[in-house]
Amino acid sequence: MKQLSLKPRVGIQSITGCAGCQLSIYFIEDMLLDLLDKIDLVAAPMIKEQNADEKQSDGQGLLYDVLFVEGSVSSQEDLDNLLKWRSQAKTLIAIGACAVNGNVQSMKHLMNEKEVENAVYSKFPSEPRVKPITSVPIHKHVQVDFYIPGCPPDKGEVVQVLKWLIEGRKLKVYDKAVCHECSLKENYCLLDQGVECLGPLMNGGCKALCPSFNHACTGCRGLLDDANLESGKQVLKDKGFDPEMIIKRMTKYNSLQFKEFDEKKGLK
Amino acid sequence: MFVDIQGSKLARCELKVVEGARFFEGLVRGKRYDDVQEITSRICGICSCAHTVSCLQALENAMGIKVSEQTRRLRELLSIAERIRSHATHLYFLALPDYLGYESALAMAKKHKKEVLRALKLMKLGNNMVQLIGGKEMHPFTSVVGGFTHVPDKQTVNNLRKELKKALPEAIATAKLFMKLKQPVFNAEMDFASLNPEKEAPLISGNIITSSGLKIKTDDYTNFIDEEIMPYATGKFSSLKGKTFCVGAIARINNNYKSLSNNAKKLFAQAKLKLPLANPFYNNFCQAVELVHWIERGHALLNYDFKFEGLPKINVNNIKAGRGVSAVEAPRGILFHDYTINDKGFVEKCNIITPTAQNLRAIEANVRQLIEQMLKQNANKQKASKDKIITEVEKLIRAYDPCFSCSAHFLKVKWTKKRV
Numbered sequence: 001m002k003q004l005s006l007k008p009r010v011g012i013q014s015i016t017g018c019a020g021c022q023l024s025i026y027f028i029e030d031m032l033l034d035l036l037d038k039i040d041l042v043a044a045p046m047i048k049e050q051n052a053d054e055k056q057s058d059g060q061g062l063l064y065d066v067l068f069v070e071g072s073v074s075s076q077e078d079l080d081n082l083l084k085w086r087s088q089a090k091t092l093i094a095i096g097a098c099a100v101n102g103n104v105q106s107m108k109h110l111m112n113e114k115e116v117e118n119a120v121y122s123k124f125p126s127e128p129r130v131k132p133i134t135s136v137p138i139h140k141h142v143q144v145d146f147y148i149p150g151c152p153p154d155k156g157e158v159v160q161v162l163k164w165l166i167e168g169r170k171l172k173v174y175d176k177a178v179c180h181e182c183s184l185k186e187n188y189c190l191l192d193q194g195v196e197c198l199g200p201l202m203n204g205g206c207k208a209l210c211p212s213f214n215h216a217c218t219g220c221r222g223l224l225d226d227a228n229l230e231s232g233k234q235v236l237k238d239k240g241f242d243p244e245m246i247i248k249r250m251t252k253y254n255s256l257q258f259k260e261f262d263e264k265k266g267l268k
Numbered sequence: 269m270f271v272d273i274q275g276s277k278l279a280r281c282e283l284k285v286v287e288g289a290r291f292f293e294g295l296v297r298g299k300r301y302d303d304v305q306e307i308t309s310r311i312c313g314i315c316s317c318a319h320t321v322s323c324l325q326a327l328e329n330a331m332g333i334k335v336s337e338q339t340r341r342l343r344e345l346l347s348i349a350e351r352i353r354s355h356a357t358h359l360y361f362l363a364l365p366d367y368l369g370y371e372s373a374l375a376m377a378k379k380h381k382k383e384v385l386r387a388l389k390l391m392k393l394g395n396n397m398v399q400l401i402g403g404k405e406m407h408p409f410t411s412v413v414g415g416f417t418h419v420p421d422k423q424t425v426n427n428l429r430k431e432l433k434k435a436l437p438e439a440i441a442t443a444k445l446f447m448k449l450k451q452p453v454f455n456a457e458m459d460f461a462s463l464n465p466e467k468e469a470p471l472i473s474g475n476i477i478t479s480s481g482l483k484i485k486t487d488d489y490t491n492f493i494d495e496e497i498m499p500y501a502t503g504k505f506s507s508l509k510g511k512t513f514c515v516g517a518i519a520r521i522n523n524n525y526k527s528l529s530n531n532a533k534k535l536f537a538q539a540k541l542k543l544p545l546a547n548p549f550y551n552n553f554c555q556a557v558e559l560v561h562w563i564e565r566g567h568a569l570l571n572y573d574f575k576f577e578g579l580p581k582i583n584v585n586n587i588k589a590g591r592g593v594s595a596v597e598a599p600r601g602i603l604f605h606d607y608t609i610n611d612k613g614f615v616e617k618c619n620i621i622t623p624t625a626q627n628l629r630a631i632e633a634n635v636r637q638l639i640e641q642m643l644k645q646n647a648n649k650q651k652a653s654k655d656k657i658i659t660e661v662e663k664l665i666r667a668y669d670p671c672f673s674c675s676a677h678f679l680k681v682k683w684t685k686k687r688v
């Protein structure tokens with residue numbers, strides 16, 4: 001990655017989601033003001049009135065050196081915005097489970113879409129404005145340069161990524177299962193305690209937060225890129241669980257990823 | 269926000285709340301009881317604790333599960349913690365820049381460093397508290413159907429109490445700061461709804477009361493609150509028995525002034541305002557007064573010997589089918605969760621009404637009233653002041669602290685003024 005200019009132009013933009021990732025960034029209370037000395041925050045529509053627009057783009061049509069995008073593509077407007085931002089950003093980072101994996105709103109991929117929609121708007125005549133796009137993560141539409149998973153992402157990780165970018169360093173991907181950090185912490189394995197946990201299949205980097213508080217991992221950071229679903233299911237089966245049931249229950253944040261993994265298996 | 273002014277007449281005024289719909293009420297259908305909280309928490313980043321607590325209580329009501337006093341206490345603390353950071357964020361990051369004439373709180377940092385640092389301190393306190401009780405700062409996960417998977421240890425609780433004590437002067441300073449802000453003369457015609465606080469857990473229980481004297485059982489809310497969709501928005505608009513109403517800090521103080529802490533009462537008295545307040549611009553000040561109240565309440569609630577009660581055990585083979593409703597006071601007002609569960613523990617029906625959805629109609633009506641009022645004043649002075657109207661409208665909308673991920677993203681006032 002090329003070293004960025006002295007004060008990189010950083011932006012945060014959001015499409016459909018809960019806006020929590022953006023908030024997480026403002027919640028870096030101790031560091032926020034120092035951080036803002038080191039970057040030029042050109043867009044943060046949630047807390048700023050004046051945000052970068054086309055007129056301010058540089059000679060190459062760029063507005064951002066680094067742009068964080070939160071949310072999943074769930075409407076035509078989302079898509080239009082995303083395509084525009086991509087063309088304005090040197091580095092585009094997907095932040096949070098919505099942008100990275102589609103999050104809960106993408107569960108529709110594994111459900112009957114009509115039924116889901118009717119449950120909410122059935123009282124009302126169907127109109128095109130409530131006809132959404134089935135939520136997908138942003139990499140389905142634009143090239144994404146780096147991913148910060150999690151729901152919400154760890155704010156320390158956000159700061160670290162920004163630091164790496166400011167210093168012109170290579171961005172490092174965390175690619176170990178949740179179990180890795182969990183066992184380093186010497187936690188008593190939840191699976192062994194009879195709790196349905198997806199730790200073996202899911203991306204870590206969260207310091208095994210949920211299992212450390214006796215709560216099953218439900219995979220907010222998505223499936224491991226090389227997760228072996230078949231052997232994962234076998235592990236769950238061996239421990240006495242019904243793997244199909246568990247997986248159906250626990251694909252909240254990454255239904256689309258799960259579906260694709262399953263389909264790939266079918267092709268073999 | 270779409271506003272159409274022709275001459276000195278307001279022709280159209282529509283709050284265009286448009287966001288990609290996520291269909292939560294549909295998504296949770298067919299999900300098991302222990303998956304629901306995690307999903308509905310994602311409705312909103314800033315009020316995820318309120319969604320968590322309301323969701324769990326509604327499910328427990330449906331399934332006939334009683335929780336311990338400690339669990340209720342921890343859930344209220346979670347709500348208090350969220351309120352502290354939510355109010356601090358709204359007051360300093362969203363509302364104050366309007367009043368001081370800055371484009372953002374960050375731009376204020378040079379001249380008003382003290383205030384910005386105070387905001388960050390209060391936000392940090394709230395965040396820490398949510399994290400220590402709920403497992404993480406947003407979308408807490410330790411609270412589950414039947415109880416908690418983890419409770420904070422003694423040391424943590426003691427430290428939190430110290431932090432809350434230290435933060436009290438900051439909250440008082442906040443109330444004093446917002447007391448000084450000048451608000452326009454404006455009397456909105458609407459009702460104010462809040463929960464009728466129960467002594468043991470005022471934030472997370474109680475029936476609904478309004479300033480006009482309505483008393484509504486939480487379970488009966490559907491008979492009183494109507495939701496409808498406007499042709500220009502994806503968010504739902506609500507009315508209470510056909511009347512415009514609002515929820516939030518101002519409604520809570522209007523209806524429950526008596527239950528405020530002494531310090532909060534003292535501060536409110538200093539502002540020399542008459543109750544009930546009819547001017548929604550004062551919602552900001554009410555939030556600041558609440559900051560003081562809830563910091564004190566949180567401090568008192570933490571004076572307790574928390575002990576891990578073990579993972580909640582629910583017998584999946586013996587689940588009672590039924591419906592359960594819960595209403596809690598989220599930072600922005602009453603939040604309803606309503607579930608129907610079958611005997612396998614799966615959700616068959618779900619209805620959620622967020623505070624912002626309840627306020628949309630009031631916001632729209634207030635904006636209309638405010639613009640008409642300003643146009644009348646203008647007509648006398650024969651002066652057009654588009655910018656002034658836009659600023660005041662934005663202030664008014666922001667005073668409601670609309671949680672726009674529940675319903676919309678951000679606001680732009682579109683102005684089509686044909687003749688002046």
